[in-house]
Every structure is written in structure tokens, then in C-alpha cells.
Amino acid sequence: AxxxxxxxxxxxxxxxxxxxxxxxxxxxxxxxxxxxxxxxxxxxHDALTGLPNSAELRARLSARLCTRPHAGRPSAVDTLDAAYGGPAPGSFPVADPDAYEADAHDFDLGLGLGGARHAAGPTGAGFGVAPYEHHVHTVAPDEDGDQDGEGAKGLAVLFCDLDGFKSINDRFGHHTGDAVLIEVARRLTSGVRDGDTVARLGGDEFVVLADGLCHADAQDLAVRLRNAIIPPIRVDGRAVRVGASFGIGWAHCGMSVEEVLQSADQRMYIEKRSRSKQQRRAG
Known part of the structure; x- marks a missing residue:
């Protein structure tokens, strides 16, 4: 030993x-x-479920991102501007990519939502951040190139929000609610690969990080995880059920951690609103 x-x-x-x-x-x-x-x-880690918590999730995601967008990829601000039809709330100008050296990357070190992420100059000396020349860019796959071509796979971020969980807490108490969260965490963990991350963001929200997926793979994973959550959960002799809504976002360099999570969160709410309340409970 x-x-x-x-x-x-x-x-x-x-x-x-x-x-x-x-x-x-x-x-x-x-x-x-x-x-x-x-x-x-x-x-x-989360004390209830044992999953990585919000801070650990952000740390793992931050380790994959740098602030310089990959060639041919829009910046995070451009992406959000397009989604909002104008400047995104809280957005700020991004430094000219040509001002950076080709192999120098300034990393987001978790300065917080809305914090300055672009260091001054190619070496990031303004914030004491040195370039990391061996960083491999994280890119999002093209929707029309999922099955062939190099770079067709990316880091999928699945944002999961439980449907019908509040009513279980209200009717049966927090003890039952906690048991449901623990079982949902177990089912999510059982449904992913060994290298994937399942984290509890807070409340009844979970996030899955799954690398090396194309768009079709991510959709299939979301369906499998939703189907795993649907079956009844037995707590103290009674069976309760929750559904789940999933939003799929993609992490790529040029985005901050918060922008990645916000993107997946927005897609989750779009998916949730597209189904009736009864459909959501049924998965």
C-alpha cells in the first residue's frame, strides 16, 4: 500500500x-x-447527489476554452448578437483577432460573468496571462457536416431542466424531492460515457458535457437521457414521475463559460415551450 x-x-x-x-x-x-x-x-461536488457542482463544471468547461475564436468561427459576441437581432445584453467589443499572434491564446481564468476576458496585446500581459502555445481549439461542428470531414465533432453542452419537479416538492416534501434528484443524477450518470461530465448546476438543473459528438450524436444522447428519466421513481412506497427538457449548446473558443451555458439554457427553454405541460411530464 x-x-x-x-x-x-x-x-x-x-x-x-x-x-x-x-x-x-x-x-x-x-x-x-x-x-x-x-x-x-x-x-x-454537490453534497446531495455527489455530482460535480456549478464551480467544478465551470472549471472543467473553462479549461477547454480560450478567448480567441478559431479561424472561420464567429466570436461569441457575434453569435449572441445574431440570436438577439442586435447587440446582446451585456455584450462588449472583442479585440481585433489580427492583433493576436497566430499561436497565442489568452485564457478566461474565471473572472466572472461580464468580466474582462481579452487581455491587452498578443501575450495577455495586461492581465498577467501568458500565451499557451499547445492549446487545441474547441470548435462546434457544422450542422451539414456531421458525418464526414475533420472537425465535424465538438463539445456538446446539454442543459437539463426537470419537468414537474416543483409539484413533487410541494405535494410530498423536500425529502421526496431530494430522493428524486439523487435518482435522476444516478440515471444521468449511467447514461453517459466514462469521460463525460454530469454536473448539478443547482435546484433541478443539470448539465452534461460530452466531447467528440456531432449534432446527431448529441440529439440521440438527449433522447436517451430523457427516456432514462421518465420511468417512475419509487420513494417511501409511492411512485413519482418527472420529465426533462434538454437544450443542446456547443462550446467553442471565443465564448466564455457563461455564454456557453446561457446558449444551452436558452435552447432548453425553447424546447420546453414547444411542448404542452402534459407532454413534458410524459417526457
């Missing part, structure tokens, strides 16, 4: 002869390290 140890060395010297021996002190700190790891896990 492996142990965590703290190792301290001291030289024992003689005034005339110089160093005489090395005194090594080894302390078993396995319990201390286990406690530290437990604290770190609690800080990054």
Missing part, C-alpha cells in the same frame, strides 16, 4: 570535522491528506 509521508532531513555537523550524519524524520500524514482530499471533494 502507499502512504503519504512528510520527510524532513537535518545535517548533524561537528564544529571541527564538518557534517557527521544525516538525520531523517519520516511522519505518516495519510490521515491529514485524506482529510484534505475530502475537503477538496466537498468544495467541488
Amino acid at each position: 502507499y502512504l503519504w509521508v512528510s520527510l524532513r532531513n537535518s545535517v548533524v555537523a561537528d564544529a571541527t570535522d564538518g557534517p557527521r550524519l544525516l538525520l531523517t524524520h519520516v511522519e505518516d500524514i495519510t490521515e491529514r491528506k485524506r482529510h484534505e482530499m475530502q475537503l477538496a471533494h466537498r468544495a467541488s
Whole structure:
């Protein structure tokens, strides 16, 4: 077995002869390290479901993004402007891409919603951010090129909101609601690949990060996860049911984490409004 140890060395010297021996002190700190790891896990995971929490989700997504859009891709601001038919709320000018070196990338280090993300100059020296030359751009797949061509797959962001959950909380109490959330988290986790991320954003909202998917793959995944959630959930001898609405967004460099999540969230509400309340409960 492996142990965590703290190792301290001291030289024992003689005034005339110089160093005489090395005194090594080894302390078993396995319990201390286990406690530290437990604290770190609690800080990054949801206490109820055990899934990565909102902060951890944003950290994992941020690690895949830089602020320089890939060649041929619109910037995040351009994308949102098109969606809103004008300047998006809270949008700001994006620096001229030509001002950046071809292989230099300024990273969003989680400065917060609306925070400045474009550093001054090609090296990002304005914010102390050095270029990271080995960054692989995250790009969104083209809808008409899903099945062939390099770069046809991307990082899908599936935003999931449960349908009918509030009524379960209101009728049967938070104990039943918590049991439903735990079971939904289990079903979502069972329905994705090992490398995918299922996170609880808060309340009855979940987010799935699935890399290497085309548009058809993402749609199929959303359908599978929705069908996994539909079956009744038994809590204290009673069966309750929830549905789920999914919005599919795509992460690509040039977008911030918040813009990625907002895009998937908006698509989720469009999908939710397209179905009647009864259809939503039935999945």
C-alpha cells in the first residue's frame, strides 16, 4: 500500500570535522491528506447527489476554452448578437483577432460573468496571462457536416431542466424531492460515457458535457437521457414521475463559460415551450 509521508532531513555537523550524519524524520500524514482530499471533494461536488457542482463544471468547461475564436468561427459576441437581432445584453467589443499572434491564446481564468476576458496585446500581459502555445481549439461542428470531414465533432453542452419537479416538492416534501434528484443524477450518470461530465448546476438543473459528438450524436444522447428519466421513481412506497427538457449548446473558443451555458439554457427553454405541460411530464 502507499502512504503519504512528510520527510524532513537535518545535517548533524561537528564544529571541527564538518557534517557527521544525516538525520531523517519520516511522519505518516495519510490521515491529514485524506482529510484534505475530502475537503477538496466537498468544495467541488454537490453534497446531495455527489455530482460535480456549478464551480467544478465551470472549471472543467473553462479549461477547454480560450478567448480567441478559431479561424472561420464567429466570436461569441457575434453569435449572441445574431440570436438577439442586435447587440446582446451585456455584450462588449472583442479585440481585433489580427492583433493576436497566430499561436497565442489568452485564457478566461474565471473572472466572472461580464468580466474582462481579452487581455491587452498578443501575450495577455495586461492581465498577467501568458500565451499557451499547445492549446487545441474547441470548435462546434457544422450542422451539414456531421458525418464526414475533420472537425465535424465538438463539445456538446446539454442543459437539463426537470419537468414537474416543483409539484413533487410541494405535494410530498423536500425529502421526496431530494430522493428524486439523487435518482435522476444516478440515471444521468449511467447514461453517459466514462469521460463525460454530469454536473448539478443547482435546484433541478443539470448539465452534461460530452466531447467528440456531432449534432446527431448529441440529439440521440438527449433522447436517451430523457427516456432514462421518465420511468417512475419509487420513494417511501409511492411512485413519482418527472420529465426533462434538454437544450443542446456547443462550446467553442471565443465564448466564455457563461455564454456557453446561457446558449444551452436558452435552447432548453425553447424546447420546453414547444411542448404542452402534459407532454413534458410524459417526457
